[in-house]
Amino acid sequence: xxxxxxxxxxxxxxxxxxxxxxxxxxxxxxxxxxxxxxxxxxxxxxxxxxxxxxxxxxxxxxxxxxxxxxxxxxxxxxxxxxxxxxxxxxxxxxxxxxxxxxxxxxxxxxxxxxxxxxxxxxxxxxxxxxxxxxxxxxxxxxxxxxxxxxxxxxxxxxxxxxxxxxxxxxxxxxxxxxxxxxxxxxxxxxxxxxxxxxxxxxxxxxxxxxxxxxxxxxxxxxxxxxxxxxxxxxxxxxxxxxxxxxxxxxxxxxxxxxxxxxxxxxxxxxxxxxxxxxxxxxxxxxxxxxxxxxxxxxxxxxxxxxxxxxxxxxxxxxxxxxxxxxxxxxxxxxx
Amino acid sequence: xxxxxxxxxxxxxxxxxxxxxxxxxxxxxxxxxxxxxxxxxxxxxxxxxxxxxxxxxxxxxxxxxxxxxxxxxxxxxxxxxxxxxxxxxxxxxxxxxxxxxxxxxxxxxxxxxxxxxxxxxxxxxxxxxxxxxxxxxxxxxxxxxxxxxxxxxxxxxxxxxxxxxxxxxxxxxxxxxxxxxxxxxxxxxxxxxxxxxxxxxxxxxxxxxxxxxxxxxxxxxxxxxxxxxxxxxxxxxxxxxxxxxxxxxxxxxxxxxxxxxxxxxxxxxxxxxxxxxxxxxxxxxxxxxxxxxxxxxxxxxxxxxxxxxxxxxxxxxxxxxxxxxxxxxxxxxxxxxxxxxxxxxxxxxxxxxxxxxxxxxxxxxxxxxxxxxxxxxxxxxx
Numbered sequence: 001x002x003x004x005x006x007x008x009x010x011x012x013x014x015x016x017x018x019x020x021x022x023x024x025x026x027x028x029x030x031x032x033x034x035x036x037x038x039x040x041x042x043x044x045x046x047x048x049x050x051x052x053x054x055x056x057x058x059x060x061x062x063x064x065x066x067x068x069x070x071x072x073x074x075x076x077x078x079x080x081x082x083x084x085x086x087x088x089x090x091x092x093x094x095x096x097x098x099x100x101x102x103x104x105x106x107x108x109x110x111x112x113x114x115x116x117x118x119x120x121x122x123x124x125x126x127x128x129x130x131x132x133x134x135x136x137x138x139x140x141x142x143x144x145x146x147x148x149x150x151x152x153x154x155x156x157x158x159x160x161x162x163x164x165x166x167x168x169x170x171x172x173x174x175x176x177x178x179x180x181x182x183x184x185x186x187x188x189x190x191x192x193x194x195x196x197x198x199x200x201x202x203x204x205x206x207x208x209x210x211x212x213x214x215x216x217x218x219x220x221x222x223x224x225x226x227x228x229x230x231x232x233x234x235x236x237x238x239x240x241x242x243x244x245x246x247x248x249x250x251x252x253x254x255x256x257x258x259x260x261x262x263x264x265x266x267x268x269x270x271x272x273x274x275x276x277x278x279x280x281x282x283x284x285x286x287x288x289x290x291x292x293x294x295x296x297x298x299x300x301x302x303x304x305x306x307x308x309x310x311x312x313x314x315x316x317x318x319x320x321x322x323x324x325x326x327x328x329x330x331x332x333x334x335x
Numbered sequence: 336x337x338x339x340x341x342x343x344x345x346x347x348x349x350x351x352x353x354x355x356x357x358x359x360x361x362x363x364x365x366x367x368x369x370x371x372x373x374x375x376x377x378x379x380x381x382x383x384x385x386x387x388x389x390x391x392x393x394x395x396x397x398x399x400x401x402x403x404x405x406x407x408x409x410x411x412x413x414x415x416x417x418x419x420x421x422x423x424x425x426x427x428x429x430x431x432x433x434x435x436x437x438x439x440x441x442x443x444x445x446x447x448x449x450x451x452x453x454x455x456x457x458x459x460x461x462x463x464x465x466x467x468x469x470x471x472x473x474x475x476x477x478x479x480x481x482x483x484x485x486x487x488x489x490x491x492x493x494x495x496x497x498x499x500x501x502x503x504x505x506x507x508x509x510x511x512x513x514x515x516x517x518x519x520x521x522x523x524x525x526x527x528x529x530x531x532x533x534x535x536x537x538x539x540x541x542x543x544x545x546x547x548x549x550x551x552x553x554x555x556x557x558x559x560x561x562x563x564x565x566x567x568x569x570x571x572x573x574x575x576x577x578x579x580x581x582x583x584x585x586x587x588x589x590x591x592x593x594x595x596x597x598x599x600x601x602x603x604x605x606x607x608x609x610x611x612x613x614x615x616x617x618x619x620x621x622x623x624x625x626x627x628x629x630x631x632x633x634x635x636x637x638x639x640x641x642x643x644x645x646x647x648x649x650x651x652x653x654x655x656x657x658x659x660x661x662x663x664x665x666x667x668x669x670x671x672x673x674x675x676x677x678x679x680x681x682x683x684x685x686x687x688x689x690x691x692x693x694x695x696x697x698x699x700x701x702x703x704x705x706x707x708x709x710x711x712x713x714x715x716x717x
Binding site: 067072092093102104105106109142144 | 441470471472475476477478482483487490492493494495496497498499500501502504505511523524527528530531534688689690691692695696697
């Protein structure tokens with residue numbers, strides 16, 4: 001279906017999950033009558049009633065803690081935290097309870113909760129509305145961390161998340177919500193734990209997820225014009241992480257650049273770079289490089305384009321991958 | 336002239352409407368059915384005394400609970416437990432709360448509720464698993480309808496709201512009782528939990544044991560409110576304060592609170608005034624923040640003695656029964672001692688079993704690494 005958007009696909013996934021499973025309840029701030037500030041829950045309260053899709057008090061720890069209790073009673077809560085940075089008040093509930101309930105109770109109690117979070121930037125949002133907070137969650141054992149980059153994946157990964165027996169942090173790239181694409185719903189794509197090659201190539205691998213995937217694909221197109229054939233791998237599920245697909249790609253191409261919006265220091269890209277070099281050391285022709293956000297608080301809207309990974313920055317980084325087998329002086333001379 | 340016209344205006348003002356906050360306010364005095372010496376007070380209009388056979392059972396479980404608590408403290412000295420936060424002095428609250436509930440109701444305990452959990456009939460060894468250190472929660476919370484003991488403060492207040500709402504949503508008349516202490520009322524999750532429960536009319540009883548101290552910090556540093564029972568009114572939650580060392584009053588107030596919740600009227604908040612006779616844990620030095628006179632003054636309000644005196648005076652308890660209960664308590668402690676004597680066996684490979692329903696490939700790799708390390712250790716040892 002042409003003209004499908006990620007926002008509509010997510011809405012359809014919620015509706016279909018609610019239709020298939022009475023235990024699914026959707027709640028959060030403004031998700032009821034309004035349908036969410038991004039309209040992801042549009043029409044759900046009208047269709048399924050205000051007991052299945054409802055507004056809560058404005059309190060994120062309350063929303064997530066309430067979901068823990070509902071899950072203990074046998075329901076399947078899907079909650080929305082309105083913006084990335086508004087998830088921080090819920091962090092204790094997420095890190096100490098959602099993530100650990102199974103472990104603390106040796107699986108007697110579990111928390112099959114989906115926490116949907118519109119995240120990342122590129123939409124001209126003011127401060128506290130554009131954070132890429134995936135590393136906090138990925139660093140917390142017990143959580144699965146998922147971020148779609150395509151319309152079909154948005155639908156399929158959200159359905160998988162709701163069906164999953166474990167808690168899922170479902171990060172929705174805001175800037176991809178309303179991009180229109182060709183997609184047939186209901187779509188079922190690859191399961192959790194599988195990265196996908198979005199563009200095959202032979203010369204280097206770009207590893208990206210969420211909002212960085214279109215940037216990586218655009219960079220690969222531009223590189224083609226410069227005579228370099230880049231492969232693009234979409235991580236899709238940061239946890240569980242698919243080492244094998246990514247390692248197979250890098251062993252084939254011999255070069256790797258990780259691209260993400262979040263600030264680079266101690267970010268998910270650092271983990272990916274480490275894992276790639278651990279598995280692909282003898283196939284690498286150059287160090288694994290990263291294109292990430294700058295190590296700064298998310299900037300004001302008029303400056304965000306400098307912060308965000310751009311096609312040019314990706315291409316510049318690809319150019320540093322020792323194509324002539326000469327070490328790049330920028331990292332040889334450091335220290 | 337001015338004075339007159341003012342008086343006229345005041346006179347013509349319509350009568351003030353009834354105070355809408357009144358139904359949520361606690362009584363100005365703590366609810367008390369027995370005085371500290373165990374003498375019954377005149378019957379309370381809102382809180383009838385519990386049946387005497389229930390009070391005898393309350394007494395029995397309080398004696399067992401106190402003996403359990405002393406034994407657990409002793410086990411820390413023998414190195415069997417890593418740490419133990421005692422509830423000695425709080426027996427009326429710990430056991431009264433349990434007797435106010437049905438078996439199918441849910442309890443959300445904190446780390447100080449070990450005594451309450453044993454009063455609920457949970458195996459004491461399983462209760463002490465957390466503090467012995469072989470896992471985080473020893474009992475099966477789904478079977479015992481008892482959440483794992485919560486060590487982060489007040490987070491359980493929100494879980495109780497969600498659980499209670501979820502149960503009601505699915506047509507069950509379960510009540511959730513969340514234990515918390517005075518310190519936890521300063522945490523945001525207490526307020527969010529009470530507010531969620533109120534907005535969604537979730538059948539929860541929030542039971543605050545105000546034992547005067549959050550480790551070393553006195554109540555005056557937690558709140559400027561006249562009592563913690565005033566925390567409910569801002570959320571539209573009816574609240575009550577009770578003498579937490581009066582077992583009959585604790586049970587009466589909680590019984591009413593539970594009935595209120597079960598009837599679909601939403602949450603109820605109870606503050607019990609009590610005192611922690613022991614330090615925060617065996618590792619704490621309470622002499623640094625409270626004096627012996629204060630502790631001694633609470634010794635005179637001992638809840639076990641109070642109930643025993645009352646029941647003896649009523650002829651519901653005699654020397655034989657008291658001796659039988661004491662013997663039961665000794666047996667209980669001896670069996671616990673015996674079972675805690677041996678170190679539990681732990682298996683490092685189980686570390687990977689309950690992180691996810693299915694371990695991730697990375698966890699499978701790490702499990703293999705640990706398995707190899709263990710095998711190498713064994714080879715080295717052999």
